[in-house]
Amino acid sequence: MAAAPLRPRLLPLLLLAALSLSLAAAFQSDELLLLHDDDEFEGAGARPSPPPPATVAAASSRRRSSDAAASGHTESSVVQFSLEHDLGSGFVPAGSFSARLKSSAHGSQTLTKLRFTRNELTRDEKDAFEKLLKEDGFYSIRLQSNVLDPARKDYVVSSIKARCIPHESLDEHIVIHMDGVNILAVNYGSVGGCQYPRPMKLPSKWIFNSYTLLKTAEQAPRTPSFVDQLIEAENGLGDVVKPPEKSFWAKYWMYIIPVGLIVMNAITAAANVPEGQAGEQGQAGAQRAPNAAPRRR
């Protein structure tokens, strides 16, 4: 009884949680990358840090080793860049991203904590969108590839058939592939699948439900090297593990069964021999045969 009224409140909460989770996943991978870099930095040791903030950097890096969550950036600022979309008549701003720019001690910069706000669709835009849906056109978005230098007009573009987007509301899923501070590519897609052939369907709510994700490159694992193991084996350090001893039956069943069959055969043959001579011979054969079997092994 109590669960029923709770549900409507739970749903947005869950959604929010999912959103933050998906975001969080991205941040984690960022952090991991940072940490990895930092580890290398500390491991290298000899690399000189810039003179003025030397003590600060050293302190922060020391702190980092104890406290993994703290990232050793000397500077952090907020960057904003806009998302533009094309409803058939050229690109116009449709929303904006804000992210924190982290620059680590050794010069590399990364974006974290991405937030996205969509502009409300205007009347005209709604109409244009409906038109797109009708003619099964493409809905395209674009982002500046270099967020720090907006003067360079390089855009990464992504498109989808407009009919893939509407569900209850307009659901979109934006994956931004980053390389440092450069946006390498943006992948725009719908949430869930897109069926084919695409039916014409209007959303009940003209609100964008956005899910965004930042992605950076994975590190390839190192090629395994077995040289050490070979050397170990050569030195006799690595003991050769002997396979567990198999049972007697498991080892010799393929011999025992035929021998058994032959013996069985011999017995039946002996039984069939006319009674007169059978008595002694049959018994002798039957006795000899089991003795023969172990000898063969």
Place this chain on the structure above:
Amino acid sequence: MAPPPPRHLLLILLGFVAAASLATLAAAMYEDQVGLADWHQKYIGKVKHAVYHSQKSGRRRVVVLTEENVIASLDLRSGDIFWRHVIDKNDPVDQLSLSLGKYAVTLSSGGSILRAWSLPDGQMVWETNLEVSKLSKPLLHILSNNKVAKDNLVLVAAGRWIYAVSSIDGVIAWEKEFSLDGIEIKQVLQSPENDILFVVGIAGSSKLNLYQLNAKTGEVVKHIQESFPGALCGEALLVSRNVLVALDETRSGLFLIEIKGESISYNKVHLSDLVQDLSGTVKLLPLMSNGVIALQESSTLSLLKLKGIDGLEVIQSFEQPAALSEALTITEKMKLLPLCTIWVLKLNLLSNLQVIEDGLASILDVITSELPVEKDGVSVANVEHNLFEWLKGHVLKLKGTLMLASADELAAIQALRLKSSEKNKMTRDHNGFRKLLIVLTKAGKVIALHTGDGRIIWSNLLPSLRTSKFGEIPSALGIYQWQVPHHRVMRENPSILVVGRSGTDSSAPGVLSVLDSYSGEELNSLRFDHSVVQIIPLTLKDSSEQRLHLIVDSHSRAHLYPRSPDAISLFLHEMPNTYFYTVDIEKNVIRGHSLQKSCYLSFDDEYCFSTKELWSIIFPSDAERIAVSETQKMNEVVHTQAKIIADQDVMYKYLSKNLVFVATLSPKATGEIGSAAPEESWLVAYLIDAVTGRILHRVTHHGAQGPVHAVVSENWVVYHYFNLRAHRFEMAVIEIYDQSRADNKDVMKLILGKHNLSAPITSYTRPEVMVKSQSYFFTHSVKTMAVTQTAKGITSKQILIGTIGDQVLALDKRFVDPRRSVNPTQQEKEEGLLPLTDSLPIIPMFYVTHSLQVEALRGIISIPSRLESTTHVFTYGVDLFYTRLAPSRTYDSLTDEFSYALLLITIAALVAAIIFTWIWSEKKELSDKWR
């Protein structure tokens, strides 16, 4: 009996593993099978320089230098190659000369490397590195029989330097740098009487300098300088002993310069007085004959004879000459003979080497074509005639199998095998082993080769791709299937499409021609009014089975060919589902496009479509540069969509024809190995869906360096690069699996029809993919990579690797499986997973090319035959090599070796035995009954 030490155990284990893998994998052949299905042809490429050499004893030879950077010695009578060397492309050879009648001397890398090759066997005798400025054109001059020293001196002049190198051991005898500013040595001459060298150099543009040097020591004996009224362009030739001919700056006049002892006198001649209709750039061609010079314009070659210092007269002119041999040493007596000799030499070469010489060494693209179907009605007499031969052959083979054959008979068997007329027939065979390989060469020549023995069926130098009189050099782009007739239009011959450009520039208008695959006749030819940037063969075919092609021009407009109403109606139906992508290496961008109706041209062209950019991926230029982009072959067939792994689980392969593999390198990692530190070089591998631009997978290899080679097939990519940290080459594999179909495993659902296997798949659905990857060390550096293709895709795959040693290595895909683990479980072993090793094995039997080398290997192509187990492999470079491969052995047919006679005899013997025993038992029974 102490147990063997662990090291031995390991060795034994290794040996066992090797033996086991051989037993299962080796598709290697026996020694006597070489040449049965494979052939190898040696070429040298288009000759650009020839040195004629006649020895008193022995055969006549010519030493040639070709555009493929090959130095070769050829038999002038038969055209056989005595020896040849393919020099690396980074070390272009530009001068060739003979010395002492014993050595061929070559000058390469802009005059910095001087090598001497022994004439009889082609071994390198010595090599000397010289320090010269790369900008100047180097000169090679060999002093003719110098009586002063015992050995000849080889003179290399470049810029302001002149070197004299001993031709016996390559030691620099003396070197001399002229201190005059801006001087460039143009000519080195020798006076026959005394050991004085004349060095002609031009300083600035109009000052002629003449130095006289002591040939023994290099000391300057005399120096004369003379200024000219007009500027010289720098081209100068010594025509006779003391007359020098130089072109002036405008290339319209000639200076005739006479050197008389200590003074220089000159006279100017206008070219227009000598040759009518001058067009294009005029060049002086060196021709070492007294009093004759050759003058080349864009299309004609004129031979001029010197009349003292006062003038010149035209002896002869030629239209469209191919090349001119420059280094023929001709005595005074043969004043006009050189011409004949040149052409005879040319003809000799061409006729002996069958004219194809220049073409087949520079293949651009290869496709195959089926041969005509065999006509019905083979005469009985033919069969009867062959019956005896056939039987004899099989009896011989039987003897061979039973080891009864003598040495002579063994040779006969071998000859019979090699000769087997079956494989060289001009008709289609049941197994699809006989095909035509149609190749397009750099010069725009199309040549069809038979897979049986590699002979040329036809060749056609396309008129549309021939160099025209207007000086434009057309370039061939690619060759495609145009029409492959099936049931309805079976009687028509298949045809092929050749696309080219009428210039070297990418914005030059394109040309198209359609050829008959059986005869090579040009059926149709067309000159586009647009350029050609990308050619996209579509899967659609019109009613006459012509394949539709989209040609994208430099304005990103797509043009549909063939231009027929049938084609356009077909295409309009499929247009919404047509996407294409472009890779712009210069701008570091990959873009995806869709097509839109209407072209916005001034005139209405319904076969033209405009494009819309759908997606783009911009790689930051300071961090990544596109190194390679690969897709799978369009005609690849995949048999199984799923992979059943050890624990009876199913993994669905992510099979998409739109998968593109792109590898980028950090800017520093693109250079030579060793030029960058591991910290500043990395490789990023991308798997991209070409319809939506979605990056499915992205992985960074730190410390990796180019060059990168990759091959994509089914759901996997294998790529090769250098690992700077491990100092070894590596081969990495990525396999991609579809997770969204993973719940299709329920058998009940499958039975009840509730699965979603038959639902159409759209790229717009976000795929859930799982990626497995692994990398292995690999010993060789790689020139090119390919994968075997079979008719139905059932046979396991082999990766064909063109190694740096110009051989082809067939590596089983099983070796580069990402699921290999150190200790595979029992089930995994049963599945065929190999234990994980850190490096890929190279077993000599993996070499497809066995003992042969395909010099300057450039490409490997695999074409499925009709027999599932077998695939054709064609490898090209300067040489050609063809063989048939069976990656999982020929499980679906009896081999050629199969002895039918033995089978027949066995059957006959059995039947006889049955009859005999039957009669015997009858008799016995009868006699028993009578008892």
